[in-house]
Amino acid sequence: MKRSACLIFNSVAGQGDSDQDLAMIKSILEPEFDLDIQFTTKEVSGGELARQAVEGHAEIILASGGDGTVSAVAEALINTDIPLGAISRGTANAFANALGIPDTVEAACKVIVDGATRKVDAAMCNDKPMILLAGVGFEAETVEDADREAKDRLGMLAYVLSGLKQLREMTQFTAEIETPDKIITVDTAAVTIANAAPPSSVLARGTAGVIFDDGLLDITILSPQTAAGAIATSIQLLQSAANEETVEREGVGYLRAKWVKVTTDPSQKVVLDGEIIGKTPIEVKCIPGGLTVFVPLESEEQADEQLDNLPGIDVKLK
Numbered sequence: 001m002k003r004s005a006c007l008i009f010n011s012v013a014g015q016g017d018s019d020q021d022l023a024m025i026k027s028i029l030e031p032e033f034d035l036d037i038q039f040t041t042k043e044v045s046g047g048e049l050a051r052q053a054v055e056g057h058a059e060i061i062l063a064s065g066g067d068g069t070v071s072a073v074a075e076a077l078i079n080t081d082i083p084l085g086a087i088s089r090g091t092a093n094a095f096a097n098a099l100g101i102p103d104t105v106e107a108a109c110k111v112i113v114d115g116a117t118r119k120v121d122a123a124m125c126n127d128k129p130m131i132l133l134a135g136v137g138f139e140a141e142t143v144e145d146a147d148r149e150a151k152d153r154l155g156m157l158a159y160v161l162s163g164l165k166q167l168r169e170m171t172q173f174t175a176e177i178e179t180p181d182k183i184i185t186v187d188t189a190a191v192t193i194a195n196a197a198p199p200s201s202v203l204a205r206g207t208a209g210v211i212f213d214d215g216l217l218d219i220t221i222l223s224p225q226t227a228a229g230a231i232a233t234s235i236q237l238l239q240s241a242a243n244e245e246t247v248e249r250e251g252v253g254y255l256r257a258k259w260v261k262v263t264t265d266p267s268q269k270v271v272l273d274g275e276i277i278g279k280t281p282i283e284v285k286c287i288p289g290g291l292t293v294f295v296p297l298e299s300e301e302q303a304d305e306q307l308d309n310l311p312g313i314d315v316k317l318k
């Protein structure tokens with residue numbers, strides 16, 4: 001008997017031909033699965049459809065769309081043990097890139113057919129589910145600036161352009177960052193708390209790579225002293241992201257923790273998995289192994305914390 005799978009499909013995601021994509025998905029998956037295809041609409045989100053599929057005891061849930069759709073479906077599956085297959089068709093495809101899932105339709109479908117699943121961490125940010133990352137400061141401003149119309153016209157470049165604009169206008173704030181064993185007070189321009197992050201997510205790259213199944217959040221603190229320093233730091237972060245190296249630079253710090261509370265003065269915007277959700281303070285908690293995903297198996301390297309490069313930092317051990 002074939003396994004059954006609910007496919008949640010956003011036909012307006014990305015810049016590709018969605019009819020062609022759906023035909024390709026069906027041709028690869030239908031020989032293996034009884035597919036129940038549900039289309040997102042402007043009114044009915046991927047998250048809503050995923051909650052319905054969970055209530056209907058779906059065996060497997062597949063999400064196909066941009067990061068908005070895939071993250072919303074993933075969030076609905078936290079702590080359900082229902083395996084999620086991601087077939088990304090968006091602009092940045094951060095979810096797939098973060099978890100090492102191929103982001104072409106054909107290769108992503110093959111990962112699902114191969115059937116290897118892995119438990120990865122999820123997280124809660126205040127009372128909201130989080131799969132990728134929460135950004136305070138710079139990252140939040142970048143997302144807000146890269147609007148829908150610009151994304152349609154420019155694709156990935158919209159984020160880069162918005163990021164460059166933000167660099168010129170980078171403003172500092174004071175952050176208190178509390179973890180189970182430390183309270184850190186630091187002047188910073190961006191604090192990024194990542195559960196999983198793609199190699200291209202420069203602000204979550206203080207460590208050589210975000211580890212998505214270690215039960216810990218990866219916290220990166222960016223505190224450039226000047227606009228020129230900000231640009232130099234960002235270029236280095238970009239290079240290290242490209243080369244998957246650890247960043248050793250004045251103004252970049254990182255640490256890992258099971259949970260973190262971030263309070264800022266003044267209050268800062270917070271972006272959660274690509275959407276602005278409000279302002280600081282935030283509390284983020286890791287949910288170890290909270291999500292089961294179809295993923296090609298591969299190992300991740302470890303890296304230590306690095307807090308020495310932040311000017312004026314104060315760390316109190318608890």
Ligand SMILES: Nc1ncnc2c1ncn2[C@@H]1O[C@H](COP(=O)(O)OP(=O)(O)OP(=O)(O)O)[C@@H](O)[C@H]1O
Pocket residue numbers: 010011012013014015040041042043065066067068069070089090091092093151
């Ligand atoms: N049938 C539909 N018609 C119009 N809008 C839709 C439809 N289905 C979903 N949406 C909208 O699509 C958005 C989610 O898009 P998603 O993130 O999947 O793709 P994307 O925006 O192209 O991807 P990316 O963010 O990578 O560019 C939501 O805002 C949702 O309201």
